[in-house]
Amino acid sequence: MSGALWRADALCAQTDPELFYPEPGGSHAVAKRVCMACPVRRECLNYAIDSGQTWGIWGGLSQEGLRRLVRTRGRTRAA
Numbered sequence: 787m788s789g790a791l792w793r794a795d796a797l798c799a800q801t802d803p804e805l806f807y808p809e810p811g812g813s814h815a816v817a818k819r820v821c822m823a824c825p826v827r828r829e830c831l832n833y834a835i836d837s838g839q840t841w842g843i844w845g846g847l848s849q850e851g852l853r854r855l856v857r858t859r860g861r862t863r864a865a
């Protein structure tokens with residue numbers, strides 16, 4: 787899927803966007819459940835990492851999860 791065409795299939799576009807941008811300490815659970823059923827999760831994750839998103843839930847991951855994935859990918863590419 788090229789460009790941002792994947793966004794047309796994003797499940798979060800059919801839900802409350804605030805679920806994906808919880809207040810500090812707020813729950814990520816519902817957003818993550820939506821992401822796990824989303825058909826464009828991989829594209830979303832790649833976009834979040836490539837564009838350096840620093841807020842919100844992307845591809846089912848919190849910011850901590852995204853940072854961990856970036857570190858893991860960095861190690862994989864360097865190996």
Ligand code: SF4
Nearest residue numbers: 796798821824830845
């Ligand atoms: S995986 Fe990405 S596009 Fe899909 S619901 Fe989650 S945040 Fe939205």
